[in-house]
Amino acid sequence: MSLISLFLLPWLLPSSSSTFIDPGALDPYCHDVPYPFGIIRNNTTHSEFYPSFELHCDYNGGSNSSLKVKIGGYSIDVIDISLEGGYLRVLVVRAKGFGTCRGESGRGAVGVTGTEGVEGVDGGLLDLTGTPYAFHSRNNFMVLGCDTMALVRNSSDHIVSGCVSFCVSNADKLYGKQDCSGVGCCRTAFPPGLQYATVDLQSIRNLTESTELRTRAECNEAFLIDGNDSSYADPSIKRPIVLDWSIGNKSCKDVTPSPICGPNASCYNSSEGLGYRCKCNDGYEGNPYRNDGCQEIDQCKYHEHNCSWKCENKDGRYHCACPPGTKGDGKKDGVGCTRDTYIEIGLGTGLALLVISLTIGFWFFWELKKRKQRKLKLKHFLQNGGSLLRQCVSENQFFARIFTIEELEQATDNFNEKNVVGRGGYGTVYRGTLLPDGEVVAIKKSKFVDETQIEQFINEVVILSKITHRNVVKLLGCCLETQVPLLVYEFISNGTLSQHLHEQKRPTSGRLSWETRLRIATETARALAFLHCKAASVPIVHRDVKSANILLDENCTAKVSDFGASRLIPTNQTHVTTLVQGTIGYLDPEYFQTCQLTEKSDVYSFGVVLLELLTSEKPVLFCRMGTERNLASHFMEHMVEKAGHVGVLEFLDRQLVWEARTALPVLAVAQLARRCLSLNGEDRPTMTEVAIELSALRRISMQREELRDWRISMSPRRLGAVAESTCNEEDPLLS
Structure with a gap:
């Protein structure tokens, strides 16, 4: 194996013009060399040069002068310097020292012969380390010989190039010198940017024992050559290679x-x-x-022109200009410059045509866009059950309005974020103002829609449109022209019950009194009972009863809202089997375990709302430990541990008991909540029973207040007695 080292490094350089130098035609001082290169002759500097770009003039008199560059201690003939291409072409001799002779083990000696090549450099495979030079991408790597695989490795010992040459007979080797196509000779690209590499020659098959090549001891040759040169067949001549050069090693x-x-x-x-x-x-x-060095190219000054008025030089070129108000090519032998009397008419006509074209184009584009939008809206309308809804409208079963998307975009300022009034698990609620009457509405934009449940969705929307109850948010209409349906409800302005109970920064009201809380509970129970029993003759299970879905108007009247998770219960069934949906802390455990949704699931969730009203606590608090995190579970355990009424009062909001003036109605509501929170749905009351019981408690509470007010309004001479009687009437549990 023959191992040769060669080096190369990338140095970048800009452009100018190529200067070809014929070594035999240089004058005694070799002065035709462009900067940044410079000449040193007999250790005397004849022109300045940039560091590492010095050249040497080998002047032997007559026509034997030559320009040389020293690389690795060797002087190499320079035949071409290109500023524009950033390369040097130099001459080197054949690379005999890289051969492996037949009869050897298939690998040749390592190194150079010291007698051939360029000043001891065998084949021009130079060590360019520490110089501004690197091998150019124009070079080719060649191998002359038979049964040879040549591999080029970089300084990291990675293979970066190589080729294979083979023969069957000696004639193949001779043929290879004429046409380097892999038989007797191979030629391949040489990677750029290298300053150091090694060449490894190996035998790819053993022909020494079976062919006439065995007796021949010819050596294989591996060398570089300029890819544009074709004089590689003659091993006696010098071959050109191309070296890239650049300034420094930085960008x-x-x-x-x-x-x-x-x-x-x-x-x-x-x-x-x-x-x-x-x-x-x-x-x-x-x-x-x-x-x-860089001078402006003045075409008007240094090149002939035939301008009749004025020659203008621009970016290295010239053109003939005409005076203002004239036209033509401005040339003496051409049209010249003539007065254009119709220039204004032409400009006006052109401008008018441009405006008309733009108008027609814009109208055409707008019509195409509107047509596309109409098709898309119709597609969404049909996907969201529009055909079924139209049928219900024609049969007078739908009592709400079908809105267009343009109406709702105008009402919400194109669904501006500033109009968002709430976000939930099923969608986002926007505040909007319908034109032209200025009605304020709440527009719910769902996050997704189940295409397999479109028919059921339309059926539920139709039923909700028929619901008329003072404690249920009224469905005003819907829009099916978007990817997900939009539902339009009446707007309730005073926030949610959850905000009033758990947020301290409600700007519109203070703490809810016991009387107000009892009224909200009663109104909510009536609304749910109405949905379970009378809503359009089909029972509706809300499935997401919670304080956040109970809205309050300016008079704190309760309004049950958000029917996104609601389901219809057929009149001939007691339950429906469905995927579990709801909110943690309010979810019915029996529904969670069986996936069977019944009216009693709403009863359980309402029981949690009653606990929120009684305790002013959130249904789930992760800061509490164990079962105390869940308000309902904690309450039920407390009811078992504290069988007496006094123990139960410790769990409730003490301020409410003082506001009620007696613990009995508060305890009665607590007992009702306990029944609603029974783990077995059959042990829970119906919403109708809950509504009746709350209504009775509220009526008794109101009667006690009226009796108290009547006693206080009696004559002054009996005020003392009334006061004493009132004090005696207070619940002993408060003492």
Whole structure:
């Protein structure tokens, strides 16, 4: 195996013009060399040069002068310097020292012969480490010989190039020197940017024992050559290779603001590796590395022109201009410059045509867009059950309004975030103002819709449109022209019961009194009882009863809302089996375990709402420990542990007991909540029974208040007696 080292590194460089140098035609001082390169002859500097770019003039008199560059201690002939391409072409001899002779083990000696090549450099495979040079991508890697696999490895010992050459007879090797196609010779691309590499020659098959090649001891050759050169067949001539050069080893960004580029020149990164080069800006020419190198190209001054009025030089080119108000090519041998009397008419006509074209185009585009929107809205309308809803309207079964998406976008300022009044698990609620009457509404935009349940959804919407109850939020209409349906309800302005109970920053009201809480509970129970029994003759289970879904108007009148999770219970069934939905803390345990939804599931959730009214506590608090986190579970355990009324009062909001003036109605509501929270649904009362019991408690409470007010309004001479009687009437549990 023959192992050869060669090095290369990427250095980037800019543009100028290519300067070809014929070594035999150089004058004694070899002065035709462009900066940043410079000449040193007999240790004397004849022109300035950039560090590492010095060249040597080998002057032997007559026509034997040659320009050389020293690399790795060897002097190499330079035949071409290109500022624009950023390369040097140099001459090297054949690479005999890389061969492996037939009859050997298949691998040749490592190193150079020291007698052939360029000043001891065998085949021009140079060590470029520490120089501004690297092998150019234009080079080809070639192998002449038979039964040879040549691999090129970089400094990390990774294979970066290689080729295979084989023969069957000696004639194949001779043929390979004429047409390098893999038989007797192979040729492949050489990677750019390398400064060091090794070449490994190996035998790919043993032909020494069976062919006429066995007696021949010819050596295989591996070398680089300029890819544009075809003189590789003759091993006695020098071969050209191309070296890339660049300034430094940093990019333009790293050397900014002080690259060596002159005025009117710009820096650009080398495409072959690290480093940079310079090039003249557009409209300039010359050497971009000198202070006065890039000069403006004045076409009007240095080139012939035939302008009749004025020659203008722009970006290295010229054109003939005409005086204002005239037209033509401005040339003496052309049309010249003539007065254009119709220029205003032409401009006006052109402008008018442009406006008309733009108007027609805009109208056409707008019509296409509206047509596309109409198709999309119709598609959504049909997907969301629009056909079924139209049928219900025609049969006078739908008592609400079908809104268009334009009406709702106008009402909500295109669903602006500032109009969001609530977000829940099923959608977002916006506040909107319908035009032209200015009615304020709440618009619920669902997050998703189950396409398999569209028929049931439309049926529920139709039934909800028939519900008329003072404690149920009225459904005003719907819109089916969007991807998900939009439902329009009456707007309730005073927030939710949850906000009043658990948020301390309600701007519209203070703490809810016992009388108000009892009234809210009664009104909510009546609404749920109405839904279970009388709502359009089909029972409706709300399935998400919670304080956040009980709205309060300006008079704190309760309004049950958010029927997104509601389900209809057929009159001939006691339950429906469905996926569990609801809110943690309010969810019926029996429904959670069996997936069977009944009216008693709403009763359980309402029992949790009663606890919120009695305790002013949230249904779930993670700051509490164990079962105390769940308000309902904690309450039921407390009711078992504290069988007496006094023990139960410790669990309730003490302020409510004082407001009620007697503990009896508060305890009665607590006992009702306990029954509603029974784990067995059959042990819970119906919503109708709950509503009746709460109504009776509220009526008794109101009668006691009226009796008390009547006693207080008696004559002054009996006020003392009334006061004493009232004190005697207070519940002993308060003492």
